[in-house]
Amino acid sequence: MDLKKIFENNQSWIQRKLQHDPAYFEKLSEGQQPGILYIGCSDSRVSAEELMGLAPGEVFVHRNIANMVPNTDLNVMSVINYAVRYLKVQHVVVCGHYYCGGVKAAMQQADLGLLNPWLRNIRDVYRLHHEELNTIEDEEKKYKRLVELNVQEQCVNVIKTAVIQKAFKERSVKVHGWVFDIRTGKLIDLEIDFDKILHQIMEIYRIS
Numbered sequence: 461m462d463l464k465k466i467f468e469n470n471q472s473w474i475q476r477k478l479q480h481d482p483a484y485f486e487k488l489s490e491g492q493q494p495g496i497l498y499i500g501c502s503d504s505r506v507s508a509e510e511l512m513g514l515a516p517g518e519v520f521v522h523r524n525i526a527n528m529v530p531n532t533d534l535n536v537m538s539v540i541n542y543a544v545r546y547l548k549v550q551h552v553v554v555c556g557h558y559y560c561g562g563v564k565a566a567m568q569q570a571d572l573g574l575l576n577p578w579l580r581n582i583r584d585v586y587r588l589h590h591e592e593l594n595t596i597e598d599e600e601k602k603y604k605r606l607v608e609l610n611v612q613e614q615c616v617n618v619i620k621t622a623v624i625q626k627a628f629k630e631r632s633v634k635v636h637g638w639v640f641d642i643r644t645g646k647l648i649d650l651e652i653d654f655d656k657i658l659h660q661i662m663e664i665y666r667i668s
């Protein structure tokens with residue numbers, strides 16, 4: 461990849477923005493009020509802003525391998541805290557994607573070194589849902605379903621946090637599970653029934 465090209469791209473992007481609005485960057489520097497926190501995969505094919513058609517300032521983004529929300533990961537926990545408590549986002553989105561390499565790796569028997577503990581969180585999702593997953597014979601369908609169930613469980617991990625539980629009581633904030641289908645480009649709302657799930661989990665995880 462030619463890195464010089466990136467700086468040339470940047471120059472033409474600045475020109476395009478300024479043509480449209482000469483004060484664009486001045487306004488951008490004044491602060492941010494994004495309405496959405498997006499937690500997605502680091503996969504280079506799943507570019508958050510571009511697939512949602514959003515501009516700088518509109519979405520607070522966190523990406524990691526397989527869009528995970530481990531309760532002990534200081535990074536994602538700090539992002540959720542900052543976005544919910546200080547930026548006061550109205551929506552928290554966990555967005556997975558079909559053909560996710562992280563999810564695929566968790567379905568295989570392989571020692572991936574440092575990645576083992578990270579991917580073990582996805583194996584835990586498999587264990588939680590093994591009854592449903594084991595009924596799916598087609599490997600690709602099973603793989604896609606695990607991507608969806610992983611999104612669902614990471615949404616549950618978001619809901620387990622004190623900052624979200626506190627925000628639920630104080631104002632309107634919603635958690636959403638989405639999947640991006642790389643093969644069609646389509647963004648799919650999994651329409652997870654959080655009321656049902658919350659009823660089951662809040663008995664155990666309520667902390668606020």
Ligand code: CO
Pocket residue numbers: 501502503525526527557559560561562563
């Ligand atoms: Co991925």
